[in-house]
Amino acid sequence: TWRKYSANGFEDKGGFEREFIRHVETTLARSLYNCDELAAYAGTALAFRDKMIIEWNKTQQRQTFADQKRVYYLSLEFLMGRALDNAMLNIDKKDAARDGLGELGFRIEDVISQEHDAALGNGGLGRLAACLLDSMATLDYPAWGYGLRYRYGIFKQEIIDGYQVEIPDYWLDFNPWEFPRHDVTVGIQFYGHSEKHEDENGKVKHVWSGGEIVQAVAYDVPIPGYGTKTTNNLRLWSSKASSGEFDFQKFNAGDYESAVSDQQRAETISAVLYPNDNLDRGKELRLKQQYFWCAASLWDIVRRFKKSKRAWSEFPDQVAIQLNDTHPTLAIVELQRILVDQEDLEWDEAWQIVVNTFGYTNHTVLPEALEKWSVPLLQHLLPRHLEIIYDINLFFLQHVEEKFPGDWELLSRVSVIEESQPKMVRMAYLAIIGSHKVNGVAELHSDLIKTTIFKDFVKIYGSDKFTNVTNGITPRRWLHQANPRLSSLIASKLGGYNFLIDLTLLDGIESYANDPDFRREWTEIKTANKERLAKYIKETTGYSVSPTSLFDIQVKRIHEYKRQQLNIFGVIHRYLKIKSMTPQERKKVVPRVSIFGGKAAPGYWMAKTIIHLINGVAAVVNKDAEIGDLLKVIFIEDYNVSKAEILVPASDISEHISTAGTEASGTSNMKFVLNGGLIIGTCDGANIEITREISESNIFLFGNLAEDVDSLRHKHLYSGFTLDEHLHKVFEAIRASAFGPASAFEPLVASITDHGDYYLVSDDFSSYIQTQEAIDEEFTKQDEWVVKSITSVARMGFFSTDRVVGEYADEIWNVESLDVE
Numbered sequence: 001t002w003r004k005y006s007a008n009g010f011e012d013k014g015g016f017e018r019e020f021i022r023h024v025e026t027t028l029a030r031s032l033y034n035c036d037e038l039a040a041y042a043g044t045a046l047a048f049r050d051k052m053i054i055e056w057n058k059t060q061q062r063q064t065f066a067d068q069k070r071v072y073y074l075s076l077e078f079l080m081g082r083a084l085d086n087a088m089l090n091i092d093k094k095d096a097a098r099d100g101l102g103e104l105g106f107r108i109e110d111v112i113s114q115e116h117d118a119a120l121g122n123g124g125l126g127r128l129a130a131c132l133l134d135s136m137a138t139l140d141y142p143a144w145g146y147g148l149r150y151r152y153g154i155f156k157q158e159i160i161d162g163y164q165v166e167i168p169d170y171w172l173d174f175n176p177w178e179f180p181r182h183d184v185t186v187g188i189q190f191y192g193h194s195e196k197h198e199d200e201n202g203k204v205k206h207v208w209s210g211g212e213i214v215q216a217v218a219y220d221v222p223i224p225g226y227g228t229k230t231t232n233n234l235r236l237w238s239s240k241a242s243s244g245e246f247d248f249q250k251f252n253a254g255d256y257e258s259a260v261s262d263q264q265r266a267e268t269i270s271a272v273l274y275p276n277d278n279l280d281r282g283k284e285l286r287l288k289q290q291y292f293w294c295a296a297s298l299w300d301i302v303r304r305f306k307k308s309k310r311a312w313s314e315f316p317d318q319v320a321i322q323l324n325d326t327h328p329t330l331a332i333v334e335l336q337r338i339l340v341d342q343e344d345l346e347w348d349e350a351w352q353i354v355v356n357t358f359g360y361t362n363h364t365v366l367p368e369a370l371e372k373w374s375v376p377l378l379q380h381l382l383p384r385h386l387e388i389i390y391d392i393n394l395f396f397l398q399h400v401e402e403k404f405p406g407d408w409e410l411l412s413r414v415s416v417i418e419e420s421q422p423k424m425v426r427m428a429y430l431a432i433i434g435s436h437k438v439n440g441v442a443e444l445h446s447d448l449i450k451t452t453i454f455k456d457f458v459k460i461y462g463s464d465k466f467t468n469v470t471n472g473i474t475p476r477r478w479l480h481q482a483n484p485r486l487s488s489l490i491a492s493k494l495g496g497y498n499f500l501i502d503l504t505l506l507d508g509i510e511s512y513a514n515d516p517d518f519r520r521e522w523t524e525i526k527t528a529n530k531e532r533l534a535k536y537i538k539e540t541t542g543y544s545v546s547p548t549s550l551f552d553i554q555v556k557r558i559h560e561y562k563r564q565q566l567n568i569f570g571v572i573h574r575y576l577k578i579k580s581m582t583p584q585e586r587k588k589v590v591p592r593v594s595i596f597g598g599k600a601a602p603g604y605w606m607a608k609t610i611i612h613l614i615n616g617v618a619a620v621v622n623k624d625a626e627i628g629d630l631l632k633v634i635f636i637e638d639y640n641v642s643k644a645e646i647l648v649p650a651s652d653i654s655e656h657i658s659t660a661g662t663e664a665s666g667t668s669n670m671k672f673v674l675n676g677g678l679i680i681g682t683c684d685g686a687n688i689e690i691t692r693e694i695s696e697s698n699i700f701l702f703g704n705l706a707e708d709v710d711s712l713r714h715k716h717l718y719s720g721f722t723l724d725e726h727l728h729k730v731f732e733a734i735r736a737s738a739f740g741p742a743s744a745f746e747p748l749v750a751s752i753t754d755h756g757d758y759y760l761v762s763d764d765f766s767s768y769i770q771t772q773e774a775i776d777e778e779f780t781k782q783d784e785w786v787v788k789s790i791t792s793v794a795r796m797g798f799f800s801t802d803r804v805v806g807e808y809a810d811e812i813w814n815v816e817s818l819d820v821e
């Protein structure tokens with residue numbers, strides 16, 4: 001029995017209580033009578049952590065013993081959100097905790113909500129990494145995530161007088177989910193110079209010497225799978241000065257300032273997440289982050305491989321490394337450096353190993369998001385790596401020249417080095433050349449990269465190197481955890497929760513769309529989720545919204561290409577229209593709540609202006625007595641993963657309205673549909689595949705197609721621009737300062753009227769507002785609406801990250817899952 005409670009954590013309510021009390025009284029040194037919700041969270045987390053650690057250790061042993069190929073997912077972002085609820089559900093002990101906490105006087109929801117989000121990411125790319133980790137563990141793949149342990153995650157957003165204000169997100173005060181591994185520490189070199197030496201046999205050796213060393217310390221986070229004992233590892237690197245505290249020699253010599261500043265410079269590397277989303281604005285510190293993390297991760301991976309005593313040629317049979325966008329591209333160069341400079345392999349042999357090891361996932365076609373680093377900066381920070389990049393490029397261009405003799409233009413187009421002033425290294429090209437597979441994240445996106453930005457590389461390598469893996473989401477967090485009642489209703493019809501590990505089983509609920517009782521329960525759950533959101537809105541904004549209104553939600557990073565401006569202009573149009581109606585006409589209006597949420601990158605003025613306008617419109621509309629419940633506008637402050645868990649289950653409609661061809665995939669579209677919300681969207685990213693799966697009659701599509709975007713943009717610039725007539729009226733109201741001083745919003749209006757309307761807001765406006773009217777009409781036919789909702793959910797099986805991980809494993813990684821018992 002000692003083993004039962006101490007070694008295996010707990011099994012039931014009583015066991016949970018015992019472990020909880022033990023942690024509160026001993027680990028936290030508090031009395032049960034002085035245990036607030038935060039302490040209850042800590043006690044609960046520690047009890048579950050113990051339970052997880054046992055399986056975590058066993059999983060690592062099992063994977064080491066099995067000695068088979070492992071996957072390493074390199075991502076600068078892991079947008080994990082909260083861990084406790086996920087741990088409870090994945091370990092299947094939430095009921096024990098709920099009952100135990102209840103007996104001790106706590107509501108489990110209040111305890112869960114004490115946890116600070118782990119917000120080590122910006123948006124879609126970071127959340128995708130978190131969903132993939134969940135699926136890799138659930139499917140028993142031997143897989144590790146590697147990232148950076150930022151001291152500050154994505155900033156917290158406050159809205160003050162309608163403006164976004166950024167607050168630092170210090171999240172490490174109490175983090176029971178991480179384990180420092182001070183024994184797993186490696187020195188990472190920066191600066192210095194590269195020298196050539198001849199050894200006794202006349203062989204040239206490259207030595208990188210001088211510069212400075214920063215220590216990388218590993219912090220491990222357990223990743224439990226759902227319904228399996230597999231518990232994988234996420235390893236995050238933290239930077240610290242080599243001398244530990246600070247340089248005592250300098251300190252003792254009285255040079256206090258420089259002793260402290262060396263230490264601070266080292267710690268700065270992992271201090272903060274860059275808050276740009278789909279924008280390449282990195283300075284030297286960002287490049288330092290990238291190399292620090294790549295070099296530490298590769299040191300760890302190579303070290304693990306060397307323990308197996310295999311020949312280097314077997315490296316790609318043991319190791320698959322996936323690059324989450326170009327941010328970890330230096331890992332390619334670093335592995336080549338390790339093999340050639342340190343392990344003495346011949347260049348060609350090393351390069352073959354490198355290419356067979358790496359896969360590269362592209363997440364964008366936006367030119368401003370494609371990473372480039374200046375040659376002088378690389379020369380300064382990583383002199384030996386720059387030489388290797390030049391050599392990689394040289395051999396690549398020789399290969400191109402052989403295949404396409406005399407095509408000089410092709411050579412300059414595909415060169416890794418852009419011949420600009422200063423010269424730049426094109427990271428995406430380097431990632432393509434150094435990987436055996438390149439994938440996009442939705443069909444349209446994967447087609448677009450092959451025909452636009454990477455067209456020349458398809459010509460050079462053939463199209464087999466390029467593939468598609470359409471994104472997904474984990475149904476554990478995005479259905480079961482966020483919407484427990486819907487999950488349980490589905491389970492009651494499907495005879496259990498198997499759909500959570502085989503999402504295609506959802507098709508079994510489609511026939512229940514004809515069952516009035518089922519439809520009623522379905523509607524009740526949606527209403528309850530809307531009531532919960534309404535309560536949250538009341539508490540945080542003071543505004544009252546009616547849960548009988550149509551809830552229209554657009555939550556995602558604020559970006560011109562995602563077109564929150566189209567949405568808010570549509571809201572203004574609606575407002576003006578209602579204002580112009582007679583009382584009789586107003587009776588027919590479908591009441592609507594337009595909900596926005598999302599962060600703007602701190603330096604992105606236009607995005608901040610969009611937030612300002614949304615809040616300006618909210619302030620006017622929400623206090624307009626004539627309007628009442630017919631229209632409310634809400635901006636949810638500080639949108640993050642745990643707020644998404646409240647918002648996603650509460651939509652009637654959500655908006656995924658990017659200019660066609662700009663959103664690589666989108667993943668919140670999948671989350672909303674999986675929770676019974678319908679969507680309005682453009683023919684972009686994964687919206688297209690969602691439409692194919694759920695059928696065109698269950699989605700509200702509008703707007704121009706990707707293939708027409710170029711010619712429309714050209715037309716705006718060269719044959720004159722005509723503003724949509726309804727949008728013109730909207731702009732007149734803005735210019736009349738109806739929503740705050742016109743001058744504040746002039747740049748946003750001018751981007752459309754005077755600067756070519758690059759994102760086609762005017763071109764898509766009439767189609768957008770017509771589709772919104774169609775939505776109002778459909779929403780009044782409640783029965784048909786619910787049938788659409790049920791049918792859509794039933795057809796969403798394709799969009800699980802379990803399917804995604806299976807495709808990566810088979811097509812790119814060539815890894816197998818590991819049997820657990």
Ligand code: 26Q
Nearest residue numbers: 124125276278279280281282363663664665666
């Ligand atoms: C690059 C250089 C310097 C500083 C920052 C960056 C940077 C950081 C984050 C560039 C891009 C990002 C994030 C991109 C992103 O989130 N892309 C989204 O990826 C999702 C998952 O595949 C897709 O669903 C979205 O369509 C795509 O926008």
